[in-house]
Amino acid sequence: MRFALQVGLTLKQGQRTLELVRELEDGNYVLEDVITRRPSEYTRQRLIDDIYKNRLVVLIGENPREEGGESIDSAMIADIGSLTEKERTKLEYRLQFVKEMARYRVTKGQREKISQIIEKICKSSECTKRPSVAAVMLWARKYQGSGMNPLALIDRHRFRKTRMRLSDLHEKMIWKVLKRSYFTTARRTLQYAHNDLKEEFARAKKSNLIPPGEAVVTYATLQRRVNSVDLYQRIASREGVARARMVCRTAFPDGVPSEAMESVQIDHTPLNWVVICDRTGLPLGRPLLTAAICAYSGYISGIYLSFYGPGVTSVSGVLRSVIRVKDEMVANANLKQPWIAHGLPDEIVVDNGLEFHSFGFRTMGMTLGTDITYCRVRTPWLKPQIERFFSTLNTLTLMKGRITKTVANVMRIDPYKDAAITFSDLVQGLLMFCVDIHAHAPNWRKMATPFELYSESIDRCPPVSFPMNMNQLKLATGMSKELTLRQGGIEMLGLPYGCVDFKTIVNKHGHGLKLLCKWDPDDISKLYVRDPDGINWYTADCRWGSYADGLSFNQHRLIREFRRRDLKSPEREQSLLDSRLALHNHWLDTTTSRGRADALKAGRYQDLTSHKVLSGTSVEPVVPAPAKLILPAEVPTLDAEIPSFESFSFS
Numbered sequence: 001m002r003f004a005l006q007v008g009l010t011l012k013q014g015q016r017t018l019e020l021v022r023e024l025e026d027g028n029y030v031l032e033d034v035i036t037r038r039p040s041e042y043t044r045q046r047l048i049d050d051i052y053k054n055r056l057v058v059l060i061g062e063n064p065r066e067e068g069g070e071s072i073d074s075a076m077i078a079d080i081g082s083l084t085e086k087e088r089t090k091l092e093y094r095l096q097f098v099k100e101m102a103r104y105r106v107t108k109g110q111r112e113k114i115s116q117i118i119e120k121i122c123k124s125s126e127c128t129k130r131p132s133v134a135a136v137m138l139w140a141r142k143y144q145g146s147g148m149n150p151l152a153l154i155d156r157h158r159f160r161k162t163r164m165r166l167s168d169l170h171e172k173m174i175w176k177v178l179k180r181s182y183f184t185t186a187r188r189t190l191q192y193a194h195n196d197l198k199e200e201f202a203r204a205k206k207s208n209l210i211p212p213g214e215a216v217v218t219y220a221t222l223q224r225r226v227n228s229v230d231l232y233q234r235i236a237s238r239e240g241v242a243r244a245r246m247v248c249r250t251a252f253p254d255g256v257p258s259e260a261m262e263s264v265q266i267d268h269t270p271l272n273w274v275v276i277c278d279r280t281g282l283p284l285g286r287p288l289l290t291a292a293i294c295a296y297s298g299y300i301s302g303i304y305l306s307f308y309g310p311g312v313t314s315v316s317g318v319l320r321s322v323i324r325v326k327d328e329m330v331a332n333a334n335l336k337q338p339w340i341a342h343g344l345p346d347e348i349v350v351d352n353g354l355e356f357h358s359f360g361f362r363t364m365g366m367t368l369g370t371d372i373t374y375c376r377v378r379t380p381w382l383k384p385q386i387e388r389f390f391s392t393l394n395t396l397t398l399m400k401g402r403i404t405k406t407v408a409n410v411m412r413i414d415p416y417k418d419a420a421i422t423f424s425d426l427v428q429g430l431l432m433f434c435v436d437i438h439a440h441a442p443n444w445r446k447m448a449t450p451f452e453l454y455s456e457s458i459d460r461c462p463p464v465s466f467p468m469n470m471n472q473l474k475l476a477t478g479m480s481k482e483l484t485l486r487q488g489g490i491e492m493l494g495l496p497y498g499c500v501d502f503k504t505i506v507n508k509h510g511h512g513l514k515l516l517c518k519w520d521p522d523d524i525s526k527l528y529v530r531d532p533d534g535i536n537w538y539t540a541d542c543r544w545g546s547y548a549d550g551l552s553f554n555q556h557r558l559i560r561e562f563r564r565r566d567l568k569s570p571e572r573e574q575s576l577l578d579s580r581l582a583l584h585n586h587w588l589d590t591t592t593s594r595g596r597a598d599a600l601k602a603g604r605y606q607d608l609t610s611h612k613v614l615s616g617t618s619v620e621p622v623v624p625a626p627a628k629l630i631l632p633a634e635v636p637t638l639d640a641e642i643p644s645f646e647s648f649s650f651s
Helices: 044-052 085-103 111-125 133-145 168-181 190-206 219-227 231-239 241-247 312-323 327-333 359-368 384-395 423-440 450-460 470-477 502-509 553-567 570-590 596-605 610-615
Strands: 010-013 016-023 029-033 039-042 057-059 264-270 283-285 288-294 300-306 347-350 371-374 479-486 489-492 495-498 513-520 523-530 537-542
Touching (some): 039 044, 085 133, 111 133, 190 219, 264 312, 300 312, 312 359, 312 479, 359 371, 423 450, 470 513, 479 502, 489 513, 502 513
Antiparallel strands (some): 010 057, 029 039, 288 300, 489 495, 513 523
16 A cells, blocks of 8 residues: 555544645645645655654545445555465456556556457466456556555455354344353353253244244354454453453563663562571571562562561561672672672562551652552563562472472472571572572573673663662661650560650650651661651660660560460469469468467567578477486486596695
């Protein structure tokens, strides 16, 4: 199809129809509205661009019509290669007559000259079938009226729609049965629906609604009706909307990042290994990996490994890993390649986990000035880079301690017995994989490595931004909660916090005020408290410094939970109950009724003073032994010799 910028060219602009009426000396063109004759001036460049961008639609001649009255789009692309061999042969046969007329400047109304052209072509090409003059004139009229569109010479049956041969009552019964027996979540077969349709027609024939000879619909007809329904609707009615959205998903150009750190995808996955503790050698279980990846290049921006499960702590840790400069980490881990990812991302793409909808995570996004984009539920293809990275982790060659699915008739290896990798070795191995291997593995779709794509994008982009200081980073990525300020300061999970600045807040607002507090999930020795009258933050130290220094938030919660279970153990409760009962019996025994004189006499007799109690001396009463008769024979005698003494006088 072709058009020329000449007088009479008709264009469609929305609901308006424009006609080219004049070419000016400077090369511009004047178009007029065919109804109001309001002129509009276009430059040649603007006019051609608007036509190619479909802001102006060319209307050329009369479009061929179908039997149903629908026109063939004159702007459709003539893909000759999609025609069958028979159709291409017929098209070439008709085109040689039409183009021969254009070569000799023969118009479509010169019958004699057209007859001569037909005679000439039939002799030179030895055509077995000679067309009539009227047929050639019709071909020329269609070809010129469609703007030299070859599709205009194709028979109309190519564009004909097949009409339904069944009556409206048949169609109504077919769709009723399909809706009842096939397009349901029961997911019955089409053969079941066809049998149901036979029974429906049998009842209709018995009721004289359908003549006996017309109460038959073949299986192929029923199958064509099913295929006429959109695939999305078919799957959604039988398997659910989520499955239909996954099967019929498509890729759109909107939202695709064009630079590094423009979009960072974050997600969690449990690793398929059992890790043992470096200090105790005991199995720790399956760790959770939280990773962040650049959506443009596929370059790993940060990782965080923990045993706490998905939560705000994991997200906070991976965000700080993304932002920090990792040169020192690379040097300590003895990695071969640098880790060049650092700085704040422009957008964070996450799924719909509870931790991503929490107040703490949304506060992080607002504080860092980063947009948060939530993917639709059950649409993992909206963040394919992080999902693809997680799938590559299963290829790591760690045999012992690996968790695998149970296979029938295969000896099952207990990973908790064969765990052979320590936590520090696992972290070292993940760093080596992310920095030295994954970053330099070629991406065959983009014909480059993630490291090359990331570094080239960083070179042509403005420098990345960082938070103002580390305290701001901790505030931005820390956990937050509103806590009450009391006379003893602020208490968080049993830990008391205080600072001198609390005196100013208490003097102005009093006690019982709720303040927004933040803390580092990896170190709860300090609590950051926001001033209720401004945006300043105060730092409150934990009064139990020896306990809270370097203690993580989750570790403190586990310690409290362990001690709570220990203090509530049945043994401790029974022991406490026995002690309370013994104390109760003691008070009952020592407070029995007795006279005042007897009580004082007993006290004096036992010589009771506080000195004996405090010094640990026994305060038991001294009871004299009862008197009894002793025989002379029972008196012990000494067998020792009596010494002799000499006497002398002083006179």
